[in-house]
Amino acid sequence: MEIGIGLFGLGTVGSGVVKILQQNANQITQRTGSHLVVRHAVVHNLNKPRTGFTQDFPITDNPEDILSNDDIQIVVEVMGGVDYAYDIIKRALMAKKHVVTANKDLIASRGQELAELANQNGVDLYYEAAVAGGVPxxxxxxxxxxxxxxxxxxxxxxxxxxxxxxxxxxxxxxxxxxxxxxxxxxxxxxxxxxxxxxxxxxxxxxxxxxxxxxxxxxxxxxxxxxxxxxxxxxxxxxxxxxxxxxxxxxxxxxxxxxxxxxxxxxxxxxxxxxxxxxxxxxxxxxxxxxxxxxxxxxGAGEMPTANSVLSDLTNVATNLALNTPGRPFNTFNQDLDLAKPSQRVARRFIVVEVADTPGAMYSVTGMFASAKISFTDLKQTPAKNGFARLVALTHAASDAQLNVIRTTIRNADGINLAAEYKIFS
Amino acid sequence: MEIGIGLFGLGTVGSGVVKILQQNANQITQRTGSHLVVRHAVVHNLNKPRTGFTQDFPITDNPEDILSNDDIQIVVEVMGGVDYAYDIIKRALMAKKHVVTANKDLIASRGQELAELANQNGVDLYYEAAVAGGVPxxxxxxxxxxxxxxxxxxxxxxxxxxxxxxxxxxxxxxxxxxxxxxxxxxxxxxxxxxxxxxxxxxxxxxxxxxxxxxxxxxxxxxxxxxxxxxxxxxxxxxxxxxxxxxxxxxxxxxxxxxxxxxxxxxxxxxxxxxxxxxxxxxxxxxxxxxxxxxxxxxGAGEMPTANSVLSDLTNVATNLALNTPGRPFNTFNQDLDLAKPSQRVARRFIVVEVADTPGAMYSVTGMFASAKISFTDLKQTPAKNGFARLVALTHAASDAQLNVIRTTIRNADGINLAAEYKIFS
Structure with missing residues (x-):
């Protein structure tokens, strides 16, 4: 079976996709049972030089050349941007074309809507390349x-x-x-x-x-x-x-x-x-x-990201061969509340700069004691510009407790919260 | 849709499989559209105490109770061993039951034959748990x-x-x-x-x-x-x-x-x-x-390995829902020759023990020179029991060159090849 592909975008990732499709054509056909062929590419700038692959398909700047092309079953969107890409993908799905995209901004903001549209039209919407490049x-x-x-x-x-x-x-x-x-x-x-x-x-x-x-x-x-x-x-x-x-x-x-x-x-x-x-x-x-x-x-790069696009393409090809497209990429749905600051608990790395005056450190430790934050490790380094740098690792404390400290320090003189990070465990 | 499972083996991994199926039943049904139910378990020793799950299925020691049970669509083999497991899996496949196994010895030695049998009978044979436990x-x-x-x-x-x-x-x-x-x-x-x-x-x-x-x-x-x-x-x-x-x-x-x-x-x-x-x-x-x-x-353990078995089970469930079982787990087939010793090239870590006598080190370095193996790093530590320990990292050398060194050293007096490992890069 021959499957036609239309590419929106022929930059770094797009070129990589064409290269793999051309170089590994035999292997892909052997393993999926389908021959994946680029039939058309649509780009913004027709004058850009494009190398590294055999250009055996037309390149134009009119989206209709792909969207209205009945020989194209899969649309690959690797242009980036949100609004225009959304429009293209929506029209492709409504034209019952399968869509593969690497567009994380779009999927993160409007992915659910597009997944529903894909489902209604019985086509696939995959986006493995949107997260962590080549990592599947x-x-x-x-x-x-x-x-x-x-x-x-x-x-x-x-x-x-x-x-x-x-x-x-x-x-x-x-x-x-x-x-x-x-x-x-x-x-x-x-x-x-x-x-x-x-x-x-x-x-x-x-x-x-x-x-x-x-x-x-x-x-x-x-x-x-x-x-x-x-x-x-x-x-x-x-x-x-x-x-x-x-x-x-x-x-x-x-x-x-x-x-x-x-x-x-x-x-x-x-x-x-x-x-x-x-x-x-x-x-x-x-x-x-x-x-x-x-x-x-x-996490990025032409060929690793292109390989993730290819994994989507071969999965669409398998679905087409089995006549089973239209299943959602992600089948998991549930409602969960967002955690409150009091629920977000972790050990902390905290850096405080304190004016090097008598009683300053006493005042700082008092602030942490009031917020019920206790230390596991402390390190003070010599004063610079009249300030001492106090680095502390704390026992587990919540974001709510840290917010108390933030406010207290902001309202105090001669002390500055220079850094505050969670310790991952 | 309800899918019946028959378990061969109810040891560590088998118990883990039952636990996950029971504890996460709702989630599995929501995500696969199917209800996976253990209908029977066959074990060697009926008297072993089994805890950690609700035993809502019969446990017997007669394989026919699973193999001839029309309410069982998937057989999970987690007993281990080769000959008996081979026989069970073969009969399950011929009875057109899907098979999930964690049996690496069996798959490594007779996997191709079983995969062909699965293919002929239009059923799935999956074995994610056979390699690297919980790692998919x-x-x-x-x-x-x-x-x-x-x-x-x-x-x-x-x-x-x-x-x-x-x-x-x-x-x-x-x-x-x-x-x-x-x-x-x-x-x-x-x-x-x-x-x-x-x-x-x-x-x-x-x-x-x-x-x-x-x-x-x-x-x-x-x-x-x-x-x-x-x-x-x-x-x-x-x-x-x-x-x-x-x-x-x-x-x-x-x-x-x-x-x-x-x-x-x-x-x-x-x-x-x-x-x-x-x-x-x-x-x-x-x-x-x-x-x-x-x-x-x-790489092992009850629940991680069981999770890999579960990933196979949910994939079979999806295939059943789509009416697409019978595709091979591995679709890749090609012939490659085995590399010759001269093609297996790597940098090496070599430890030689040499009698602490005048000229000994000269003789050793001569052996390596003859085999055209050159060093990048050398370390000699003081003699022990009259021997010096010479540790060397080499430039890239082939297994064929190392075989020359082995033979030379074996035939020489007062020198012993204590260790020889490739450097991975």
Whole structure:
């Protein structure tokens, strides 16, 4: 059987998809029973040079060339952006074409609506490449942990910020130097906000929460803290206590509720997540039955991401051969409340800068005692600019308790909360 | 739809399967659309006490009670052993019952024959639990890397030996002490041969090779070296050079051929495989497109292994709902030659004990020069019992070159090849 593919977008990922389809054509046909052929590509800019594959299909800038083409059964959307991509995918689904997309922003914000549309039209909507690049986490969640009760999904799911943190830790760069290096290497965009402020990770965490807990959170449900305020001192102090600092997306059950947060976390050097370096990604899944499982791999890049698109394409091909398309990618649906600040409990890494005056430390420790937060480890380093740096690891404390401390410190003179991160365990 | 399950074996894994089916019944029904019910269990010993689940099904010792029961659609074989299990599975498939098994020995040795029988009878044969316990590696290989060309699959796939090596490295135990600890903790059997000599890993590597390369190797095709001769000195010396020693199963393409080997390897501390400790397992997959991906998790245990059985059961349930059973678990078939010793090339860790006499070291270095093996790192430690210990890391050398060295050393006086392991990279 020959299956026609229409590509929206022929940039990095799109080119990678064409390359794999051409180079591994025989293997794909042998294993799926179908011959997957690119029949058309639609792009924004017709004049861009495109290399690395044989262009045996027309390239135009008119969406109708794909959407109205009866020889195209699968639409691959790898342009990015939300509004235009939404429009294209909606029209493709309504034209009863299967859709494969790598668009995390779109799936995180309007995925449920599109999944329902796919279902109504009896077609597939897959998006493995939307989360963690080449790491096949979504299909694993949907086909291998169906019978298990997942208690937590946590991941290093933004390669740019992980590259920056790795460079700061391994090579002693400042945040600004590491960001510059990431930009020079093409890992960070000239406006890095989406990556370093945690929004990109938050989109992916929303999708992971769909699959792991059956919930449909919106961006406002996610507590997001980026890495832009992290200093090399924070990283060094964390190291001294045996921890790496990683930007983690963490969704976890607390009682009947769900906490969804993107923030820098301290991760013990003994934990597998601590060894995930540079632009790599990893997703850790804790299940009641399976225990702790981690999937690790390249979080981005032309060929790894294209391979995830290809896994979607071969799954559509199998469904077509069996005449079974139209099943949702994610079959899990349930309602869970959002966790309250009092339910979000963890050990903490806290850095306080205190004016180096008599009684200052007494006053600080009094604030923590009032909030009922107690320390397990303390380290004070000599005063700088008239301030002392106090680094503390605490016993378990809730976000509600931390909010008390924040307010108290904000209203006090000569003391500043320089950093506050959860310890992942 | 209600789907009846018949269990052969109600030991550790069997009990875990019943527990998950009972505890997560609602979730499983919601996500698969089917109600999975244990209708019968057949065991060897009727008198063993069985706890942890509600026994709402008969337990007998007559296989016919399952095989001739028309209300049972899926047979779960979790007894172990080869001949009897083969007979049971064969009869189940011929009775057009789907089969889920955790039996790696059986699948590695007669899996192809059983897969053909399943195909002829239009039923499913799944065995995710046969490799790496709770780690969902087989389904990932079959559904996410179908379009990629895999160049290597390598794994820590025997929890017992990894536990022993971890204890030797982390706590300075001797091999004998670590083995004793593993036995005390229930990680090793009283006769540990199968685990520590590498045969268990070899069975799993055969199955990984089926899925990764489409080949059907037999045990004789696998070069197997266990850990029983590893000493704490080897581990300490490897550490000094920045490496852990891990028992790896490695199947990799070399040109048009395939090398399949289970042996202790040196793994750099920077590599994710080096952080896989104690009874955990991990499988690393290198694909032309995807790059390097690793799946990590518990390699054994009641609930993780049961969760893998459950993932097979929910996949059968989905196939039944869609009326699409009978597709092979592994769709990949190709012929590859076995790699020759001259094609199996790697850097090496070599330990030679040399009589502490004038000219001895000159003679040793001459042997390596003759075999065209050159060193990158050398360390000699003071003589003990009149012998010096020479530890060398080499440039890349083939198994053929190493065979020359082995023969030369065997025929020489006052020199002994104490250890020789590949460096994994």
């Amino acid at each position: 986490i979504l299909r694993t969640l949907s086909s291998s942990f169906t019978a298990d009760e997942i208690s937590r999904v946590a991941g290093i799911i933004n390669g740019t910020s992980n590259f920056i943190l790795t460079q700061m830790a391994a090579n002693g760069l400042t945040y600004a130097e590491a960001l510059k290096l990431a930009q020079d290497k093409g890992f960070a965009e000239s406006d890095p906000t989406n990556d370093v402020e945690g929004f990109d990770a938050a989109y992916k965490l929303i999708i992971l929460s769909n699959f792991s807990f059956g919930v449909q959170p919106v961006m406002d449900d996610v507590t997001v803290t980026g890495i832009a305020n992290l200093t090399d001192s924070d990283i060094n102090d964390a190291h001294g206590f045996g921890y790496a600092i990683k930007l983690l997306g963490v969704a976890q059950r607390v009682g009947d509720a769900l906490s969804i947060e993107v923030a820098p976390h301290l991760v013990s050097f003994n934990h597998p997540l601590a060894t995930v370096n540079n632009e790599n990604n990893a997703v850790l899944v804790n299940g009641e039955s399976v225990g702790e499982v981690m999937l690790y791999g390249p | 590696i087989l389904r990932t290989l079959s559904s996410s890397f179908t379009a990629d060309e895999i160049s290597r699959v390598a794994g820590i796939i025997n929890g017992t030996s990894n536990f022993i090596l971890t204890q030797m490295a982390a706590n300075g135990l001797t091999y004998a002490e670590a083995l004793k600890l593993a036995q005390d903790k229930g990680f090793a059997e009283s006769d540990p041969t199968n685990d520590v000599e590498g045969f268990d890993a070899a069975y799993k590597l055969i199955i990984l090779s089926n899925f990764s390369f489409g080949v059907q190797p037999v045990m004789d095709d696998v070069t197997v070296t266990g850990i029983a001769n590893l000493t704490d000195s080897d581990i300490n010396d490897a550490h000094g050079f920045g490496y852990a020693i891990k028992l790896l199963g490695v199947a990799q393409r070399v040109g048009d051929a395939l090398s399949i080997e289970v042996a202790p390897h040196l793994v750099s501390f920077n590599h994710p495989l080096a952080t896989v400790n104690n009874e955990n397992n991990a499988v690393l997959v290198n694909g032309e497109s995807v790059g390097e991906v690793m799946l990590y998790g518990p």
